[in-house]
Amino acid sequence: METTLITDLTYVDAPPAPVAVPSLPPAMLASRLQRALVAGLIKLAEVRLLFRFLRTPARVKRAVDGVEDLKRTYYGDLKVQKIARVAGRYYREYQTPGWPSAAYDAYVATTINRHVPFRGDTETLNxxxxxxxxxxxxxxxxxxxxxxxxxxxxxxxxxxxxxxxxxxxxxxxxxxxxxxxxxxxxxxxxxxxxxxxxxxxxxxxxxxxxxxxxxxxxxxxxxxxxxxxxxxxxxxxxxxxxxxxxxxxxxxxxxxxxxxxxxxxxxxxxxxxxxxxxxxxxxxxxxxxxxxxxxxxxxxxxxxxxxxxxxxxxxxxxxxxxxxxxxxxxxxxxxxxxxxxxxxxxxxxxxxxxxxxxxxxxxxxxxxxxxxxxxxxxxxxxxxxxxxxxxxxxxxxxxxxxxxxxxx
The missing domain is CATH 3.20.20.70 (Aldolase class I)
Structure with a gap:
């Protein structure tokens, strides 16, 4: 296949016209109070999922400890603070589904299952x-x-x-x-x-x-x-x-x-x-x-x-x-x-x-x-x-x- 690679600022056709970049509404939550409230609601939803999946306080504690260890490995002493809101859902990481959603619940379930298996499989693929x-x-x-x-x-x-x-x-x-x-x-x-x-x-x-x-x-x-x-x-x-x-x-x-x-x-x-x-x-x-x-x-x-x-x-x-x-x-x-x-x-x-x-x-x-x-x-x-x-x-x-x- 013959394909021409452009490596400098030349063009196959005429140079494009200037591009007008719009100023669009921000997805990020600017209010500290809003971020704290949403983070608290997500935490509460995760706790409910933990008890739904694991049933007993001892198993829930094991899962929480495992997830906290994972967060420390991934972020060290850093704490995720930023939250985006799009179409009624909230996002804290690109490769984590938005909350609330069935996808977010599935993500949490797989994460928990890595630490305290509860669903009869060992799947960890997210x-x-x-x-x-x-x-x-x-x-x-x-x-x-x-x-x-x-x-x-x-x-x-x-x-x-x-x-x-x-x-x-x-x-x-x-x-x-x-x-x-x-x-x-x-x-x-x-x-x-x-x-x-x-x-x-x-x-x-x-x-x-x-x-x-x-x-x-x-x-x-x-x-x-x-x-x-x-x-x-x-x-x-x-x-x-x-x-x-x-x-x-x-x-x-x-x-x-x-x-x-x-x-x-x-x-x-x-x-x-x-x-x-x-x-x-x-x-x-x-x-x-x-x-x-x-x-x-x-x-x-x-x-x-x-x-x-x-x-x-x-x-x-x-x-x-x-x-x-x-x-x-x-x-x-x-x-x-x-x-x-x-x-x-x-x-x-x-x-x-x-x-x-x-x-x-x-x-x-x-x-x-x-x-x-x-x-x-x-x-x-x-x-x-x-x-x-x-x-x-x-x-x-x-x-x-x-x-x-x-x-x-």
Whole structure:
């Protein structure tokens, strides 16, 4: 497949017109009293679930102690304070379902079951990244599916529906549809999610292509929770060059606008390249996200896979320190409590290891093959045929990308 990669600020067509960025209503709760009240209500709901699932005070205490140990491992002495409200539900983490919902209850149940088993299984899988199409109109610099792009499709709507049902049967509380560009299959997305059982939050990961106002409404009515929009620079020309399209920035901003209009949660996903990662760029990006009223910013570190294979793309130690400082400041700094929450998985991965490889999440590619994560692509069975349990066990045995533990 011949695809032209745009590596500078040139365009296949004429340069795009300036993009007007709207100022949208914030998703974040600005009031300390509101945050405290919602946090208290969520805590009360969790206690009720604990007693519903575990029955006895002794078992409840064991579960609480286990979850508190997990929080200390994940956050240390940091306390989650920020809360977003979208369409009547509340969110404290990107990869945790919103409360109140059946998906949130399912998430809590799986978390409890890790510490005090109560439902007769050992399933710990919380979320799945499900790639549903090889097709994409862009030529993104960092694409990890580069070698598969625009090849013949193998997944039918029935395949997607069957995989969703199989993962729901294993208590998966979040499914993220990716690609390629999944909005090219919006009809299939709507049909599959509309027919899914309660208990799972569904998200679509998109560049913004084909994310029209009409399609945003269709996704919401079908039962989607949120949209992750790839936006890799606060400067339109830089983002367009990175994505290989003069319309990429406009599409991303419009997608955020339309998603907000219909009540979808919005996450902006940033690939923090070596060229991008400066303090000035990170703060400018956060200001843009705040202006767009989004709930989350996700930071991804580039990996030498796909179109980046064989290249030195890892952030430097100084840049990693800068990303971690940004994560801590935006999430826990007193001056940023009404700014979007930052999800930076690399921060926690370096401290407690990877939770991919079917421990808490996995990746299913556009052929239905399962992998430890999108960046650790080594087929470990199929989600379409054979024993799914055996495939999940093979992923767990094989493990995920090895991260060196940072010096604490």
């Amino acid at each position: 979320l799945v990244f499900l790639a549903i199409t090889k097709k994409c109109p862009l030529a993104c610099e960092h694409c990890f599916e580069w070698d598969a792009l625009n090849q013949k499709e193998n997944l039918t709507r029935e395949h997607i529906r069957d995989m969703v049902a199989a993962f729901q049967a294993r208590h998966v509380s979040q499914i993220f549809f990716s690609g390629g560009e999944p909005m090219l299959r919006v009809n299939d997305l709507v049909a599959v999610v509309a027919g899914a059982k309660p208990g799972t939050d569904f998200w679509v990961i998109t560049s913004g292509f084909n994310f029209t106002r009409e399609n945003a409404g269709r996704l919401k009515r079908a039962g989607f929770t949120g949209v992750t929009i790839s936006l890799d620079h606060h400067e339109p020309a830089r983002h367009n060059a990175f994505r290989g399209s003069p319309q990429a920035y406009q599409n991303a901003v419009q997608a955020a606008t339309y998603a907000q209009e219909v009540g979808l949660v919005v996450n902006l996903s940033l690939c923090a390249t070596q060229e991008f990662t400066t303090e000035a760029n990170l703060l400018a990006y956060a200001r843009l996200a705040r202006q767009l009223g989004v709930a989350f910013i996700q930071i991804l570190e580039p990996r030498a896979v796909g179109h980046y294979a064989g290249r030195n793309v890892d952030p430097s130690p100084a840049q990693i320190a800068l990303l971690e400082e940004f994560y801590l400041k935006l999430n826990f700094g007193p001056d940023f409590l009404d700014w979007p929450m930052v999800h930076y998985y690399g921060y926690h991965q370096r401290r407690m290891g990877c939770s991919g490889a079917a421990d808490r999440f996995l990746y299913v590619d556009t052929d239905g093959d399962m992998h430890a994560c999108p960046f650790c692509q080594k087929k470990s069975g199929s989600a379409l045929c054979g024993s799914l349990d055996a495939s999940l066990q093979a992923i767990k045995t094989g493990g995920c990308h090895a991260f060196a533990q940072a010096e604490m």
